Amino acid sequence: MQVALKIWRYDGETGERRLQDYELDAPEWATLLDVLDLIKDQVDGSLAYRKSCRMMICGSCGMRMDGAAVLACKMRMAEVVDAGRVPVISPMGNLPVVKDLVVDMEPFWAKMRAMQPWLRPGYNEADEEREFLVSQEQMNVIHKEALCINCGCCVSECNSMESDPDFLGPAALAKGMRFVGDARDAATVERLEAYNSEHGIWDCTRCYFCQERCPKGVDPRDAIAKLGAESIRHGVDRDMxxxxxxxxxxxxxxxxxxxxxxxxxxxxxxxxxxxxxxxxxxxxxxxxxxxxxxxxxxxxxxxxxxxxxxxxxxxxxGALGIVQGEHALARIEFTEEGGARRAAPEIEPGVEPPPAEG
Ligand code: SF4
Ligand code: SF4
Ligand code: FES
Incomplete structure (x- = not known):
C-alpha cells in the first residue's frame, strides 16, 4: 500500500521546527512503527523516535497521530490509508521534546518515583509458616492498574497537566492506586495522605482523555476515582x-x-x-x-x-464498590446486546461469560 504522512521534525540544538512530508510503499500489515522504520532505513536516516519491543509491551513508542496519543507499534496503517487520511505525526504532549518524536521522560519518571511504587508490607520478611493469600475479589481492585506499561500516552493528553505541570498525573496516580489497592501493602494511609496533597488526586478535571487514549485499558481516571473513594473511606478528607x-x-x-x-x-x-x-x-x-x-x-x-x-x-x-459497579455495568451491556434484555449470567472474574441465547 502507498502510505503518505507528515512528521513534525524538531532540532533540539537550534530549536528549528518543520513539518515534513513522506510518501512510501509499505506492506499491508505495516504499523505506524513499521512505516517509521522504513523511512529511517530507506528515506531519511536522521529521523529520531523511540522503540524496543515492537509488540505493545515496553511502552517506548508513544507519539501523537493527528493530535491523539498512540503506541506506534499498535497503530495499523491500513485503516488510515483506506480512509484516505494523511496523518500528522508529532511527539507526545506535556513532556519536553528532545528531537523529532523523542521526548524527555524524566518528568514522568520523577512522578512515578514519588509514588513509591514498591510494596511496603510493614515487615522485612514474612514468617516462615505464613503465606499471604490474596483473593480474586481483592486482586480485581488493582487488575487494570497492574497492566500499565509506562508509555506516557495518558500524560500526553492530560488537561490538568497542561495547566499545572506539577499535577501528579494519570500514570503516576494509577501506579499509586496499584499499591493502595494491594491487600498486602501496609502504607495505605501514608500513601493517601501524599496523593491528597497539592497537585494530587483532586486536581483532576475528569476530562477522561487519559482513559480514552490509554492503549492498555488501565483506565487511569477510574484509578483516580478509586483513590478518592479510598481517601474518604480512610478519613483522609481535608481537601475541598x-x-x-x-x-x-x-x-x-x-x-x-x-x-x-x-x-x-x-x-x-x-x-x-x-x-x-x-x-x-x-x-x-x-x-x-x-x-x-x-x-x-x-x-x-x-x-x-x-x-x-x-x-x-x-x-x-471504597475502591471495591467502584470495581463492582464496573462489573455490574458490563453485565447490563451483555444483557442488552442486540437490543433485547436477557437473563444476566453470573460473571466470575477471569471467566468468559457464556454466549447470549437467541
Ligand atoms: S481525567 Fe484527569 S488525569 Fe485523566 S486526562 Fe483528564 S485531567 Fe488528566
Ligand atoms: S496508564 Fe496507560 S497510557 Fe498511561 S502510562 Fe500506563 S499504559 Fe500508558
Ligand atoms: S515498541 Fe514497545 S510498546 Fe511499541
Whole structure:
C-alpha cells in the first residue's frame, strides 16, 4: 500500500521546527512503527523516535497521530490509508521534546518515583509458616492498574497537566492506586495522605482523555476515582474535593436531591461563603437561586437511604464498590446486546461469560 504522512521534525540544538512530508510503499500489515522504520532505513536516516519491543509491551513508542496519543507499534496503517487520511505525526504532549518524536521522560519518571511504587508490607520478611493469600475479589481492585506499561500516552493528553505541570498525573496516580489497592501493602494511609496533597488526586478535571487514549485499558481516571473513594473511606478528607464529594453523598442520602445552595459552605467553608454573598444575591435576583433554600425531600427518598446503608453495611464504599459497579455495568451491556434484555449470567472474574441465547 502507498502510505503518505507528515512528521513534525524538531532540532533540539537550534530549536528549528518543520513539518515534513513522506510518501512510501509499505506492506499491508505495516504499523505506524513499521512505516517509521522504513523511512529511517530507506528515506531519511536522521529521523529520531523511540522503540524496543515492537509488540505493545515496553511502552517506548508513544507519539501523537493527528493530535491523539498512540503506541506506534499498535497503530495499523491500513485503516488510515483506506480512509484516505494523511496523518500528522508529532511527539507526545506535556513532556519536553528532545528531537523529532523523542521526548524527555524524566518528568514522568520523577512522578512515578514519588509514588513509591514498591510494596511496603510493614515487615522485612514474612514468617516462615505464613503465606499471604490474596483473593480474586481483592486482586480485581488493582487488575487494570497492574497492566500499565509506562508509555506516557495518558500524560500526553492530560488537561490538568497542561495547566499545572506539577499535577501528579494519570500514570503516576494509577501506579499509586496499584499499591493502595494491594491487600498486602501496609502504607495505605501514608500513601493517601501524599496523593491528597497539592497537585494530587483532586486536581483532576475528569476530562477522561487519559482513559480514552490509554492503549492498555488501565483506565487511569477510574484509578483516580478509586483513590478518592479510598481517601474518604480512610478519613483522609481535608481537601475541598473530598468535602465536595462527601456533600453529594450526604445530600442524596438526606433528601434524595443535590442541594446546590449548600455546596459552597459545605466544601469551601463559611469565610469563603460570606465573600460570595454578593454573587449569591445576583443569582437570586435573576431567579437562578432560591432566596430561602428550604430542603425539598424527594418522594421515595427511603430508597436512596437504603442504598446508602447497604453500601456501608457491605463495605463497598471504597475502591471495591467502584470495581463492582464496573462489573455490574458490563453485565447490563451483555444483557442488552442486540437490543433485547436477557437473563444476566453470573460473571466470575477471569471467566468468559457464556454466549447470549437467541
Ligand atoms: S481525567 Fe484527569 S488525569 Fe485523566 S486526562 Fe483528564 S485531567 Fe488528566
Ligand atoms: S496508564 Fe496507560 S497510557 Fe498511561 S502510562 Fe500506563 S499504559 Fe500508558
Ligand atoms: S515498541 Fe514497545 S510498546 Fe511499541
Amino acid at each position: 474535593g473530598a468535602k465536595h464529594a462527601k456533600w453529594f453523598v450526604q445530600s442524596a442520602k438526606t433528601t434524595g436531591w443535590l442541594r446546590e445552595e449548600e455546596l459552597i459552605p459545605k466544601t469551601q467553608g463559611w469565610v469563603s461563603t460570606v465573600k460570595q454573598v454578593q454573587f449569591a444575591m445576583s443569582l437570586m435576583r435573576k431567579g437562578k437561586a432560591r432566596p430561602l433554600p428550604i430542603p425539598h425531600v424527594a418522594e421515595g427518598v427511603e430508597e436512596a437511604r437504603a442504598l446508602y446503608d447497604l453500601v456501608k453495611e457491605q463495605g463497598r464504599d
